[in-house]
Amino acid sequence: METVRPGCFRAVVSVPLGRLTYSFLVDGQPKYNPDCPTLVNEAGVRVNVRHGGSDGDCDGEADEEWGKGRPSRARRVLSQVSGLDLYSQHSTSDIVSMLVFRFFYLAMIPAGAYYFFWLSVRGGNRQAPVCWVVFVMSEILSFVSALISLFGMWKPIKRRWRSLDALRPALPVADWPTVDVIICHYKEDTEQLRQTIRAAMKLDYPAHLLHILIADDGFFPTSKMVERSDIGLALYQTCVEEAGYDPLLEETMNERGLVEHYTVKAGDDLPRHDCAVEAHQFEFGPYGADMYGPGALPRLSLVARVKPADAHNKAGNINNVLSNSNAEGKIVLFLDADMKPVESYLLRVLPLMLEEQRSDSLQSQLIQAEDPELGAGTSKSWQINRDIGFVGCPQRFANVSGDHPDYCAHRNAIYYDGICTGRDGFGMTDFVGTNACWRREVLNEIGGFVYGSVTEDTLTSNEVHRRGYISRYADEDLCWGEAPVTVAAALLQRQRWAKGAIMNGMRIFKGAAKERKEMLLSREKPSELSEFYAYRRQQRKPNNTFVSTMFWLDSTLYPLLGWGAFGYVFCAIFHLITAQAPISPTSTQSLAGAFVTYYLIRYGAFFSAFYEVNMTDVLRSQQCWFSYSFAHTVGVWDALFGGAKFGWVANTGQRHRRSWLEWFNILTLGALLSGIVWRLFAFIVIEEACSPYENFGAVAFGGYVAWMMAPVALVSLNERLSSADESEREGKPMPVPTPIIAAALTILGVVFLSGWANARCGIEARG
Structure with a gap:
């Protein structure tokens, strides 16, 4: 070559x-x-x-x-069709489910085309044109959403697990990469952060190769303010207690007043000015030979900044640590303040960033004796995969795990257990802002975290994928945090995600990423090895154009495609009030040939794609598609007309006990239940028990939508009305007196049947 x-x-x-x-x-x-x-x-x-x-x-x-x-010839052919690695540890059910999904996914396209033709020409109710048109538009939005989102499940990956200390051939500890663990903090409770610090310091990894950095954005409360806040003082004391060393005590013992382990960078000494006016770093040790002593703890640092006028929120906070501190690890692990990694986190994730290097391979002729990212660079068997940008893992939440109810779908199992494994097959898994290991070289290349969105994590991963890097997904429970505990906090979180999705989509569409050249950090002339890997990435980019477009559409349009939920709610209420359905099939055969066939194929694709996801989590995701639609709409409006700033939302929800966004779900559920009562009353009193199919069809449709809206709405009502302690009412639905309701429905049911039998059409039916 x-x-x-x-x-x-x-x-x-x-x-x-x-x-x-x-x-x-x-x-x-x-x-x-x-x-x-x-x-x-x-x-x-x-x-x-x-x-x-x-x-x-x-x-x-x-x-x-x-x-x-x-593998046998038949297995190789089957693997070529399915897209699975020939030598991965996977079961036959994985291949079968993938092939079944592909069949249903492809069949969904012609089935959907015929269904919409039938809905427009033959099956629509022209006596209720408004409801008919709204229903058609909702079905189109729902179909497009399914087509785009399910594409990511074309070739999911189930990776073989291996541990860094058990690689074959072995990778000596001396060649393990240095790791910076950056814990992002703003206003979260310091006791909660203390648990995360302890978990990070207990990572099963050589202490001298670890550096724990607290990226604190609340130490100095406002822009250009240098007086420490109360939460900053509490955080400082927490670090002192966890490390057992106070760098400020040296000031009283040093005649010159110099503090060896407390540094301030400002002015010309500050490498990067767009994210900080001043950068303050406190080092809590250990130092020198103490780093290698038995039982030594990893280094612990607290990095704070005096913010500029435009502080860029979390992205600016992280860039300050990456550029203005002494963080220099080859791998960077990002954690939120509440995310506690398990001890084996690095041992399980880092192997996914490695590739085996044989002495007679093409790359070895270029690498020779140098690998700047892997320890001492002496390993002849393994090297950092230069095509990988980052490796992520799912977010797990202790307060909604196991038997804990998850009415607000915080587990997000459809995404973490399904979609992420599918995107991993294309090497384009999203970065969710935490629980991910990044290569520092990649972060340096893109200039750190990308500005311009309230969801800077997704925007940054988009930039990495645009440059041809791939990402991988460690589908294992390696990090545990705490989900929002109130509906208000959950709605505000979803609103922020929707706003960020639209902002990211507009930024990519406008090609703003190409205008960031002046923000890139200075780099030395690339080596021949770097050019080789850049060439490999450039060769891969054209093949990912279609895939990137589909993922961009999925990530950007999901708040807009969720508007179909509004259409279904409108049609359900309209149907309950007027008994006019949005569709009016001419025959059962016509209905089965279009509507039934389409939904059988569509649900076949959906359930074959997510067959490994817990069915309760699947139900919660479907219900929250309705419940979060209004919050998504507000986020879209805010992105288009409300500006780029967004207030901080506490992850635990403690600062947001109430939100006006909750009223949409509460009032919608009330309207649907009132509509059901009205339709049953009108059936007996006004229509004299005639047209039972139209009336009971309206009740069934309205009941289904009410069932979708009920969980989140009932949790909101319980949080607002219950007199119980906060721990008893948060995240739990309003208690329903089931025996009383059952008794009342029994009595009312008998009265309803009696009224039906004695109405005009009931008497005529009896002859």
């Missing part, structure tokens, strides 16, 4: 037509490329092979790389 120009390489590839094996010629020597399929030939030499072929029938032959026989 030779360099033609920076980022462009030329290689001679010899692939005779009569053979299926080939190799790359590098300086006249045959080498194999690990990016292409390989096998070991009869001479014991590893060579590249065209997919599905070999020198002969090699079904079941031994492969030294894997230590087992190669």
Whole structure:
């Protein structure tokens, strides 16, 4: 291989037509490329092979790389169709469910096209044109939402797990990368943060390779204010207690008044000014030889900033730590203040950032004896995968796990247990702001966290993917936090997410990312190795254009596509008031051929995609699609007309016990229940028990929508009306006196049936 120009390489590839094996010629020597399929030939030499072929029938032959026989021809064909790794640990059900999903997903397109044709030409109720049109628009929005969001489940990945201390061949501890753990804090309770600090300091990782940094944005309360806040003092005391060392005590013992482990950077000494006027760093040790002593704790630092006028919120806080402190780890783990990692977090996640490096591979000729990101750079077996930007893992919440009810869908299992594994198959998993390990080199390349959105985490991952980097997903319970405990906090959180989604989408659409060149940190001339990996990423980008577009549409349009919920609510209430349905099929066969067929195929695609997700979580996600629609709409309005700023929302919800957003769910549920009562009354008194199908159809439709809206609305009512303690009413629905309601419904049911029998149409039916 030779360099033609920076980022462009030329290689001679010899692939005779009569053979299926080939190799790359590098300086006249045959080498194999690990990016292409390989096998070991009869001479014991590893060579590249065209997919599905070999020198002969090699079904079941031994492969030294894997230590087992190669898969059979049938399994290789099936794997090629399904997109699964041939050698991954997966069950037959994984392949079958993927193929079933692809069948239903593709079938959903023609089924949907025919359904909308039927709905527009044959099945609509032209006697209720407003309800009909609204229903059609809602169905279109729902179909587009399903088409876009389910695409990400085309090839989900179930990764093989391995631990950093159990790699084969082994990776010496001396070659493990240095890690900075950045814990973001603003106004969260310091006792809650204390638990996160303790969890980070207990990580099963060499202490001298760890550096815990508290990125505190509440130490100095306002822009350009240098007086420490009360919460800043409390946080400082917390760090002193956890580390057992107070750097400010040195000031009284030093004749010059110098404090060795308390530094302030300002003016020309500040590397980056867009995120801080001053950067204050407190070092709590250990130092020097103490870092390597038995039982030593990791280094602990507190980094605060005096904010500029435009502080850029969390993104500015993180960029201040990355650029203006002494954080220099090759890997950066980001955590929210309430997210506590398990001890094995780094051991489980870091292997996903590595790739095996063989001495006779193409890359080894470029790397030679240098790997600046992996420890001492002496490992001949492993190296950091330069194509990876970050590796994330799901957020788990202790207060809604296990048997704890999750009426507000905080577990978000559809996303974390389903969609993220699907996007991992494309190497484009989103960054959710916490629980992710990043390569510092990638962060330096993009200039740190990207500004311009209230959801800077997603915007930053979009920028990384735009440059051709991939991301991976560790689908394991490695971090535990606390979900919002009130409906108000949950609604405000969803409002912020919706606002950020629209802001991110507009930014990408306008191509604003290309205008950030002046914000990039200064970099040295790229090495030949860096150019090689940049070339690999550029080669991959065109293949990801369609995938990137689909994921951009999914991430941007979900608040808008949720407007279909408004349409269903309107149609349900209209149907209850007037007994006029939005559809009017001419026959059962017509209904089955369009409506029933479409929904059978659509639900087949949905449930085959998320068959491993708990069904209760699936139900909660469907219910919250209705309950969060208004909050999403407010977020969209705020993004388009309300400006870029958004008030801080406490993750625990303690600062937001009430929100006017809750009234939409409460009033909608009240309107639906009132409509059901009205429809039953009108059926007996006004319509004299005639047209039972239209009336009971309205009750069924309204009852379904009310069921979708009820959980969140009842939790809101309980939080507002209950006299119980906060811990008893938060996150729990209003208690329903089931025996009393059952008795009342029994009596009313008998009265209703009696009225039906004695109404005009009831008497006529009896003859």
